[in-house]
Amino acid sequence: MATQSQLTWLALGATTALGAASLCWQKHEKRGRGLLLSPSRGSLVDAARTLNRGAGLLAFSVALDSALEHYRGDFANRAMYTPLLTASLSLLASAQGQQDRSTRANRLRHTIYLGAGASGLAGTAFHLYNLSKRPGGLCWNNLFYGAPLGAPSALLLSGLLGYYSERLRGACDEGRPRVFGLPVGEAVALMATGGLLGTCAEVALLHFRGSFQKPAMYLPVVAPPVAAGLLASTVVAGPGYPRLRWLSRLWLRFTAFMGLAGAGFHALGIARNHGGWRNWRQNLQVGPPLPAPPSFTGLALAGLAAHTLLDEENDPARYPRRPG
Known part of the structure; x- marks a missing residue:
């Protein structure tokens, strides 16, 4: 029977293999095949559907994670039911949006996404207040074992991704769509960059609490910042650096695979408990959070959608350059 160390290295090897397999996605994308982790290229609706996919993954992660954590807290406050409701609605809206090829924004989805974002923002403030009133305030012990700040922030990001998707659909007939005063490609890229860095900070805190007992625990602390840096560099450098864009896409795909593989690592961690x-009733609550890692997948999808949008914005056939 394999030892725990052998199982850990086997899981790490599987993650590495998934990352290497992402090299093949470049060839498939050139052939125009629609892939799960690669957005279809060529229209704002394709990018909007990819953002719906990312928003749905984040909502799915939040719904399960908050259900487990708030159940462990015995739902002491009725407001603890709110993220379950809003995340579930965001998940349903995202599933419907993924199937929607319309170029018109959907008011119901738009309202649901705004509600999810507001719920995530309120939840972050509530968790921050919860930490501040504990003995010692914002100390390391409370950050380790108090209400997690990153969980409601993921719901906020889900709402933002969905909001961007609806803005994209509503801007299909415009010249150069903009969000919050920025070209939409740059806006989505910056939002995905910030989300990757924020999620990575939460993971680093929790894996530090676990003393990085396994080598694989370093991977979600190292890989997402690299993906965020490459994505931000792509925005700053502009369209004149195709190798940088290729590397950014590749690393985002690896990050997306890593998020899915992370759920397998956490399932292995739960299996190691007594x-x-x-x-499972006890170990799901005390073990590593099973639904948390796919958050990286959702944010990586947003980064891939940003690349699609950046390519659209730099396409002279779609947006002719004005002389002078």
Whole structure:
């Protein structure tokens, strides 16, 4: 029977293999095949549907994570039911938006996404207040074991991704669509960059609490900042650096695979606890959070959608350059 160390290295090897397999996505994308982790290229609607996909993954992660954490807290405050409702609605809206090829924004989805974003913002403030009133205030011990700041922020990001998707659909007939005063490609790229860095900070805190007992625990602390840096560099450098864009896309795909593989790592961590999955009622609550890693996948999808939008904005056939 394999030891825990052998299982860990096997899981790490599987993650590395997934990352290497992402090299093949470049060839498939050139053939125009629609892939799960690669947005279709050529229209704002394609990018909007990719953002719906990312928003849905984040909402799915938040819905399950908040259900487990708030159940452990015995739903002491009725407001603890709010993220379950808003995240579930965001997930349903995202699933419907993924199937929608219309160039018109949907008011119901738009309202749901705004509600999810507002819920995430309020939840972040509530968790911050909860930490500040504990003995010691904002100390390391409370950051380790108090209400997590990153969980409601993921719901905020889900709402933002969905909001951007609806803005994209509503801007299909405009000249150069802009969001918050920025070209939409840059706006989505900066939002994905900030989300990757913020999620990475939360993971670094929790893995530091776990003393980085396994080598694989370093991967989600190292890979997302690299993806965020490459994405931001792509925005700053402009269209004149195709190798940089290729590397950024590749690393975002690796980050997306890493998020999915991370759920497998956490499932392995739960299995190592006393009783394993036979004692799932307890181990799901005390073990590593199973639904958390796919948040990286959702944000990586947003980064890939940003690349699609940046390519659109720099396409002279779609947006002719004005002389002078």
